[in-house]
Each structure stands twice: as C-alpha cells, then as structure tokens.
Amino acid sequence: MKAPAWRLAAVAALAAPNAHAHLVETGFGAFYDGLAHVVLTPADLLVVLALALLAGQRGTTAARYALFALPLAWLAGCLVGAGWTAVGALPLWTTMSFLLAGVLVALDARIRDAGVAVLAVAGGMLHGLVNGATMGPPGASALALGGATTAVFCLMAIVSAEVTAMPAGWPRIAVRVGGSWIAAAGLLMLGWLARGG
C-alpha cells in the first residue's frame, strides 16, 4: 500500500499545474490583468507616479509631452520585452528609475519640457521592457500589454493634470514631500537589493 501511494504522490507532483507568476489574474481577461499589473506592481506604480508628479510640477507643456511619451515608450518597451523574456525583472534599474524621478520631484528640479519627455521615454522603455518580459510565461499577450499601457496613460493623465492645476503653497509642497517619500523608499530598496533581500 505504501509504495504505490508515494508513487502517486510523485506523479501528482509532476502533474501540478504551472504557477502563473508575474501576472496578476483579475478574472476579467488579459487586458485587465495587464491594467492591474501596473497598479499592483510597486516599482511600476512608483515610477509612473513620480514621473507624473515631475511632469505636473514642470507645467502644462511638459505634462502634455510626458502624457504621450511615457505610455508610448512603455508600449514599445513591452513589445521588445515580450520577445526578449531573458531580460528578467531588472530590479536595480527599476529601483534607480523611480529613485531618480523621486529625487527630482523632491528638489523641484527645473528641467526643460524636452528633458521631462526624455525621462518619461527612458522610464517607460525600461519598465515596459520588464513588463513585457515578466508579465506572463512566455512574455505577455498583446491584450495584457495594451492593458498595462492604458493604466500608465490613465495614471499619468490624472496625476499630472491634478499637479498642474495645483496652486502654489502647501499643495506644491505636498508634491515635493511625495517625491521625497518615493526617493526614500527607493534608497531603502537599494539597500535591500544589496543585501540580497
């Protein structure tokens, strides 16, 4: 009795279904899975928030550039990453990206409109690349990539528009504090990465 049972256990272990790691499953389909992925992945969410705060700080023109530059770069990165899954999660680079953006927000750095667009393209390409490579084995589906890009566009539009419309004074200071918090979380995350956590 004992030996067949253990054989059955071994067979069962081999037959276990694959884990759907890296992609949140909402139950609503691939598009919403991709959409939820951005919102539920802290590094992605933080870089979008930081870049949106930065774009909003720099005014309407910069925010308009970033509104289209970030999602398009994200989508381009996704498409590359979907076919290049060996890229992996690149945690050091993704952490550095929102750390840098957070520092710039905290400093209220006087960056030109084109500079904000360049930062948005760089951040979007990097995180999109990681999204495309890790959102589902092997690579993410087109619908999931579309969902992720839509989430980035919506977040960017809402946050940057809100910041652009903010009056001077406390609301602007709150934006800088938000950038400081994002950067601080990035610094601590660097320590975790160095520690191998």
Add this chain to the structure above:
Amino acid sequence: MMKAFAPQRPRATTPALFAVLLLAPLAALAHEETGQAAGFVAGLGHPVSGLDHVLAMVAVGLWGAVLGAPAIWVLPVAFPLVMAFGGLMGLLGLPLPGVEAGIAVSAVVLGAMVLAEVRPPIWLAAVIVAFFAVFHGHAHGRELPEGTSALLYSLGFVVATGLLHASGILLGTARRWAGGRQAVRVAGGGVALAGLFFLWRAVA
C-alpha cells in the same frame, strides 16, 4: 464484538492525503513582489512601534512649526531622504556607533529646541535634523523584517514617518493661540524629558 466494527485506519492514509494535496492546489497567482499587503502594513506599523522614534518624529514637525517657512516644509522633505540614507547604511552593514543613544539624544535635542523655541538658520536646523535622521534610519534599516515585499515595507515605513512629521506640524499650528503656544512648548519639554529617559535606558 465491538472491535470488529471499529474503523481501521489504512496505513497509506498520509501518503494518499499528501498526493491529494499535491493535486488540489490551483495555479498560484503569485507575483514576484510577494507579501505586498503584509509588507506595507508592517512598514506602516514599524515606526510607531518605538516611542523614542515617534516622539522624535513628532518633534521634527513641532520644530518645523516653530521655525516657520521655509523650514516647516524643508525638514519633512529632507528628513525621509536622509533617514533612508541611514537605512541604506544599516542594510549595507555599515556600522554606526551609539545608534540607540543617538535616537534618544535626538528626542532630547529636538524637544529642547521646541521648548526653548530656538530658531537657528535654516541650514543649521537642516544639518541638526539630518544628523539625527541617520541614526533613526540606521536603526530601522537594520530592523526591516524578511519575507515581505521589501519595497512596500520601505514605502510604508517612510509614509508612517512622514505622517508623524505631519502630526507634529498640525499640532504646531496651535501656536497661533497664546495657550497653544505654551502647550507646544510643554510638548517639546515632554519630548526632551522622555528622550532623557530613553538615553538613560540606552546607556545603563
């Protein structure tokens, strides 16, 4: 007679159960960032778990309110970054002597600043706060727990610290009234006294 009807446990129950359990699990919906909710909540709770840290953070906000603009917003912007730098030092294993004493002294100094309504130049206030922020970050950097989302834990930790600053600033707005001003000074004195207690405990 009864023994004949007693249920007999098959010998293979445990392996069979093991096999069923292996067959039963559905696809894991895990993500690489595991322990997200637990990480953020644990991070939020960590700064408020130590009274010395809480008092010093509130005192930073109170002192910012005493100093007024621009210190009232420079300190909350600068503190998390410098504190995170201290945390980075802790995580990298860089030694910092007298961390617990440094945290206690921070409560003493910041509380005394509020009590005496000391208004140094902004750069000096920033240096004082940044100096102590390293100790707070270093202590908490070493204490970050394993097994949760490191990023969300860090974010929760930073947000909680920032909210403690905000609490201090809000309490500091009571300075608009004569009675409130005295109350803020008394609160500063209380923080300094508590800091002395923690200092005694740290060196004893």
